Amino acid sequence: xxxxxxxxxxxxxxxxxxxxxxxxxxxxxxxxxxxxxxxxxxxxxxxxxxxxxxxxxxxxxxxxxxxxxxxxxxxxxxxxxxxxxxxxxxxxxxxxxxxxxxxxxxxxxxxxxxxxxxxxxxxxxxxxxxxxxxxxxxxxxxxxxxxxxxxxxxxxxxxxxxxxxxxxxxxxxxxxxxxxxxxxxxxxxxxxxxxxxxxxxxxxxxxxxxxxxxxxxxxxxxxxxxxxxxxxxxxxxxxxxxxxxxxxxxxxxxxxxxxxxxxxxxxxxxxxxxxxxxxxxxxxxxxxxxxxxxxxx
Amino acid sequence: xxxxxxxxxxxxxxxxxxxxxxxxxxxxxxxxxxxxxxxxxxxxxxxxxxxxxxxxxxxxxxxxxxxxxxxxxxxxxxxxxxxxxxxxxxxxxxxxxxxxxxxxxxxxxxxxxxxxxxxxxxxxxxxxxxxxxxxxxxxxxxxxxxxxxxxxxxxxxxxxxxxxxxxxxxxxxxxxxxxxxxxxxxxxxxxxxxxxxxxxxxxxxxxxxxxxxxxxxxxxxxxxxxxxxxxxxxxxxxxxxxxxxxxxxxxxxxxxxxxxxxxxxxxxxxxxxxxxxxxxxxxxxxxxxxxxxxxxx
DNA sequence: ATTATTTGGTAGTAATACTACATAAAATAG
DNA sequence: CTATTTTATGTAGTATTACTACCAAATAAT
Numbered sequence: 001x002x003x004x005x006x007x008x009x010x011x012x013x014x015x016x017x018x019x020x021x022x023x024x025x026x027x028x029x030x031x032x033x034x035x036x037x038x039x040x041x042x043x044x045x046x047x048x049x050x051x052x053x054x055x056x057x058x059x060x061x062x063x064x065x066x067x068x069x070x071x072x073x074x075x076x077x078x079x080x081x082x083x084x085x086x087x088x089x090x091x092x093x094x095x096x097x098x099x100x101x102x103x104x105x106x107x108x109x110x111x112x113x114x115x116x117x118x119x120x121x122x123x124x125x126x127x128x129x130x131x132x133x134x135x136x137x138x139x140x141x142x143x144x145x146x147x148x149x150x151x152x153x154x155x156x157x158x159x160x161x162x163x164x165x166x167x168x169x170x171x172x173x174x175x176x177x178x179x180x181x182x183x184x185x186x187x188x189x190x191x192x193x194x195x196x197x198x199x200x201x202x203x204x205x206x207x208x209x210x211x212x213x214x215x216x217x218x219x220x221x222x223x224x225x226x227x228x229x230x231x232x233x234x235x236x237x238x239x240x241x242x243x244x245x246x247x248x249x250x251x252x253x254x255x256x257x258x259x260x261x262x263x264x265x266x267x268x269x270x271x272x273x274x275x276x277x278x279x280x281x282x283x284x285x286x287x288x289x290x291x292x293x294x295x296x297x
Numbered sequence: 298x299x300x301x302x303x304x305x306x307x308x309x310x311x312x313x314x315x316x317x318x319x320x321x322x323x324x325x326x327x328x329x330x331x332x333x334x335x336x337x338x339x340x341x342x343x344x345x346x347x348x349x350x351x352x353x354x355x356x357x358x359x360x361x362x363x364x365x366x367x368x369x370x371x372x373x374x375x376x377x378x379x380x381x382x383x384x385x386x387x388x389x390x391x392x393x394x395x396x397x398x399x400x401x402x403x404x405x406x407x408x409x410x411x412x413x414x415x416x417x418x419x420x421x422x423x424x425x426x427x428x429x430x431x432x433x434x435x436x437x438x439x440x441x442x443x444x445x446x447x448x449x450x451x452x453x454x455x456x457x458x459x460x461x462x463x464x465x466x467x468x469x470x471x472x473x474x475x476x477x478x479x480x481x482x483x484x485x486x487x488x489x490x491x492x493x494x495x496x497x498x499x500x501x502x503x504x505x506x507x508x509x510x511x512x513x514x515x516x517x518x519x520x521x522x523x524x525x526x527x528x529x530x531x532x533x534x535x536x537x538x539x540x541x542x543x544x545x546x547x548x549x550x551x552x553x554x555x556x557x558x559x560x561x562x563x564x565x566x567x568x569x570x571x572x573x574x575x576x577x578x579x580x581x582x583x584x585x586x587x588x589x590x591x592x593x594x
Numbered sequence: 595a596t597t598a599t600t601t602g603g604t605a606g607t608a609a610t611a612c613t614a615c616a617t618a619a620a621a622t623a624g
Numbered sequence: 625c626t627a628t629t630t631t632a633t634g635t636a637g638t639a640t641t642a643c644t645a646c647c648a649a650a651t652a653a654t
Binding site (some may be wrong): 324325326327355356357358359362 | 633
């Protein structure tokens with residue numbers, strides 16, 4: 001049932017980004033509308049067609065033409081899509097941090113940008129590849145996670161979340177030990193390699209070594225890069241490539257969400273197979289928790 | 298009727314959550330509308346007033362009355378707010394994972410839930426406390442991050458992102474070493490303690506020890522818990538407390554975003570003071586990157 | 595320079611959301 | 625248990641609103 005829903009929501013990309021990109025291709029009075037929209041989206045959102053036209057200093061039909069020009073069927077649909085986009089926070093263009101920003105503004109911008117990027121990652125995720133990764137992990141005899149730097153943290157996190165029903169898994173953060181571990185892997189084992197850039201040589205070597213031993217390799221990267229050529233399953237986690245400033249931050253969080261998905265999916269799958277679903281899930285969750293006395297007060 | 302109460306509790310919040318909460322206080326034909334909305338929000342969103350009324354099997358004014366009952370000024374505003382909420386993904390109630398879910402559905406649900414939770418965290422964040430934390434960190438001579446388990450990963454991440462203009466910072470994941478490090482801290486130093494539950498004794502001890510030495514302590518927790526009483530600045534990162542299933546996952550990500558905010562803010566601040574803004578920022582970012590040859594192909 | 599073609603505005607139309615009123619149902623009092 | 629008030633729902637009407645067909649101006653091409 002829900003497939004259409006998903007598809008309906010997914011390709012409906014951030015309208016503000018679309019407007020910004022379409023800007024040069026618009027005729028000049030339509031551009032007036034576009035600029036007005038980018039300037040103060042909230043204002044347009046709460047305005048009727050007539051008001052929007054007045055604000056942009058054009059006629060009402062021009063506003064409508066603008067709407068169809070950027071791919072909407074009319075003003076109403078445009079407003080709805082605008083509302084959706086605004087929920088995620090202001091656009092990338094607006095979220096440049098300045099030293100004059102108040103704390104509240106920083107919160108708004110960074111949260112907004114994070115959410116927009118997650119939305120982007122979601123709609124660009126290759127579910128088919130993800131499905132193959134889940135299948136591999138579900139059958140794995142042991143799992144090893146690899147990553148360096150920020151990606152190393154993702155690997156660590158994965159290792160913490162994957163105490164899957166007794167399947168041993170580990171995560172090495174040392175280049176040397178990574179190679180050693182990889183060289184010990186064999187058929188039935190699965191290596192998951194995180195690399196934001198996808199260019200890190202050490203990680204490519206790990207992939208090679210693991211595969212030579214007969215293990216399957218899943219690569220998670222933020223860009224279509226060399227690493228993925230050396231993997232059995234390539235998962236591309238695209239984030240807004242807009243600014244250098246945010247990229248590392250965002251890619252890390254998007255990768256963590258992907259880990260969540262993999263973990264949940266594999267959990268559900270293994271569960272379904274073994275039958276003792278709830279107990280196992282609870283167990284899995286208990287392992288994720290930090291323990292302490294309920295109320296030491 | 299208690300619309301005000303509802304609005305007071307969740308100001309400008311996810312409409313679907315509001316509708317769900319208001320359900321019992323509605324009159325029965327309004328409830329028909331509410332149920333229809335919760336059942337298939339997308340359908341209502343793309344419908345006109347007349348169609349929405351027909352779908353709910355009530356008259357048009359009843360639909361409008363429903364809208365004002367939940368705090369909107371009319372049907373139009375309701376639709377806009379619904380669009381906003383839908384952008385974040387389906388409601389919490391709808392995102393229970395089942396083993397029948399396709400990969401695409403899992404992606405949709407987990408991303409949606411993550412985004413909704415981030416939205417929640419954002420709107421419940423105490424910016425004033427955050428501001429005080431930023432002030433402390435900006436003046437710090439050295440910074441230490443503490444955390445165990447999932448929160449330990451957050452601490453590690455913070456330590457990786459905070460190579461602040463030469464201010465030394467560290468992160469210990471071993472309880473023993475944590476106490477040792479804490480006991481060495483003194484006036485001018487700042488300890489940042491992450492604890493999702495806020496009940497972990499080890500972390501409370503760290504806070505005590507660090508403070509006794511004269512250091513300032515910033516606590517980041519997912520709940521208003523004992524730990525925060527032992528801190529100079531308490532940052533509460535609220536996430537949707539809905540299900541046990543997602544909690545650890547979400548709180549971790551929300552905490553990472555908070556780290557991003559702290560890091561960026563302190564960076565901007567230190568920068569402004571020292572004047573060589575861009576160079577430093579770039580340097581800071583370079584340190585976050587994973588290095589490798591640009592294109593080994 | 596004159597004709598096409600593109601771009602912008604005017605006026606009209608159909609639909610939409612909202613309001614005032616009236617009736618039906620429920621609750622309370624006599 | 626009826627009578628009366630109060631509450632809840634639907635009907636009919638109105639004012640807006642979005643959209644369309646048409647025309648005029650500007651621009652580009654021949």
